Amino acid sequence: MTTKTRVAITGIGMVTPIGNDTPSTWQALMERKSGIAKIQSFDPTGFATHIAAEVKNFSLSNQIANKKLLRFSTPPMQFALAASIEALADAGLKITEQNSSRWGLVTGSGMMTADFEVMNRFHQRFYHQGELDLTRLGQKGADYFNLDEFARTQNNCGLALLQQLHGIRGYTIAVHTACASGGQALGLGMQTIRRGDSDFVLVGGFDSMINPIGVAGFSLLGALATDNDQPTRASRPFELTRNGFVLGEGAAFLVLEKLDQARKRGAKIYAELAGEGNTLSSYRITDSHPSGDGAIQAIEGALRDAQMDITQIDYINAHGTSTKMNDFSETNAIKAVFKERAYQIPTSSTKSLTGHLISAAGALEGALCALALTHHRLPMTANLLQADPECDLDYITEGPRAQPISAALSNSFGFGGSNSCLIFRNPELFS
């Protein structure tokens, strides 16, 4: 077997519903603080769901000199810019003219959903008596055009802004496989280092669907929890009474580099990103297969890629969305792969506190695995009060658990059936 280049995580940055940087997010997680509350950014009371996990008191303007970057960016892109600044500073690395083409960028980015205010303006200008007036659009569209708004609708706008802000000129790519996006981005980022495309890669995810269009889309599907009176209880992965997920928003970015190189430069190494399993369930658009099919192959693929076996994983950060089907199917996948050992591996869903960051979820949860390896503490699954007999693993319900671990698995599964499983480990314990 050929030796794979080992990849280290040397920088972490994040903006989340429970903290606007990495230390405050980790601290909130350890203090069991929930980011879920009534939606503040618009009046949600026309929808069945009034709650979400919003980023709070966030401002980027003092961190960015180039105002065009701000004008071109949606809120999730601004989360991404802030998280990326933190990650690079944390890694102690500067991107220079000389090394810029050896820097890569991989993002898991969100869908283009129209800004509500922009859509309202479009509606007022061009929609009359139940019809879009295309003749009028042709005549007046030119003065309706707004460059900033057009930029924000481009599928790689966030990627372009990150490249521009940091001067990244190497292999750059943006991927979107719904809720698997962030995980797939991390896996792909690891591969770009292994393949030699880049010496360093900034990799992460960013998203927000907490806006009237995003909430409408998920509400129409009946996918969101509707516990409007008890927001902090709403996200309860693996619980018997779970009834849907809670939208979150934010960004998480990591700096990846060759492990050898990180050691040589004396970098702080959070963890090694050691393996990726990337599969498609090819079953249904929304539901995962009840047996865990698809997810099973992804976990097995990650183990194979990391050249590890099932005895070596001692924490699982579950996808754990708090939907009926995901949590059931994911539990079955873990059992299918880890057999009787499944019951001994502490497993938690941090979405119980952060909500579901969609395209950013896999990136955030990967970063949390790296932090768990560093801090020797495992985040809990909050709100698991009534056990579901079909979900019977060790979900870390009592609170964050002080426990040193050597390797963690992070699962992300998306609408459309893409599955991304990643393995993070302490590089000192593996050779």
Next chain:
Amino acid sequence: MSSAYGKRIVITGFGAVTSAGETALDSFSALCSGQTGIAEIQQWDVSQWNFRYGAELKHYDPKTYIKDRKLLKLLSRHDIVGLYAVDQALQQSELLEYRSSLGETDQAQLNERVGIFVGSTGNRFDQQYDYLAALDDTNGDAKQFGLNVFNCVHPMWLLRILPNNVLAYIGIQYGFKGANQNIVNHAIGGTQAVAEACRHLSSGVIDRAVVSAYGCNVEPEGQIYYSQLGVLSSKDLKPFDQHHQGTILADGAGCLVLETLEAAQARQAKIYGEVIADAVISEAKGVFSIDPQGTGIEQVMQQALTNANLKAQELGMVVAHGNANPASDQSEALALSRVLGSHKVPITGFKWSLGHHLSGCGVIETIMALLSVRENMAPGIANFESAIPEAKGLELSAQHQQLQSPYALLLTRGFGSLNAGLIITA
């Protein structure tokens, strides 16, 4: 020459639907006979519009493209077009016939080692229009909008607009379950889908890959915004020509079936060509700006050549991005001049005939490049008259040019000052 991927990656199937033809071969023969799919837009009344041209599909028919009526209801126009090209490519590859000749276990194993890589549009503006009725009488009030939504928007709306729908339905329809990426990177997405498929085939996690790229870019808002950005032409698309004035947006899709040579030989598949190398470079200039000197596109060419262990003079042809947007043409021509120097390498492009598919162009044009190499000629740019100063000295022609070698370099560029290249052979 040597493959940049450490193993040979071969093309065993291709399919396309474009404004010039309903199949890859039809599109290719149309462009070789000097025909263009660019015409006045038919999807809506453009008589009062300044920018009236697009490269629309002439025979778009969802019911012929997708036989499964239930599935059809869940798909957007661009997904339908994307999946139609996939169907063509898979038929040509005879991969499904081979699979059904296997036992159950081998079939399952095969499925898990077929990856899916897609260059996706992301979203279209018109996918949001379902919400316009819900905005009536709301005065921008989110609460009233929320109350209206349930009465006027289809409950499955979100599932119809997922940017990874083509990827998902390739899996659901054909049962493939391997590594997958859905790339949303403006106009280099399709090229990166090919590149990522090759890299995954190289790493050994898959044996085969379905590579799809699509874009239905002719839509009212897009037409307005691209024209206001200053990158659209009001009539034709004339790359590197003194009369170039911008690009023309296009609808269409392409699909390639790629396999390792070993996997293709194991099933005695017909091999049409090979992908040898790729390169991707960002200029870090922001969303819309590009470097006027073309440094990014030059680096892509150099890097792709280095990766393929080829010299510039060993190229048989270059398929330029050639979108006919003056700033893009000028910088690309400067870069081509620097890389090719005095070597007489034929240069062509396909957008003058097919229009600009944005995310779709990487795969569609790879197929056209493949067919060109198989015919041993660089199809002429039929509307080419006289070169812009930056392109003087480049081997551009309205006539077909004969190739001196079977290696084609394909270039694509997109928003985000991104540049990507592929080297293929037949």
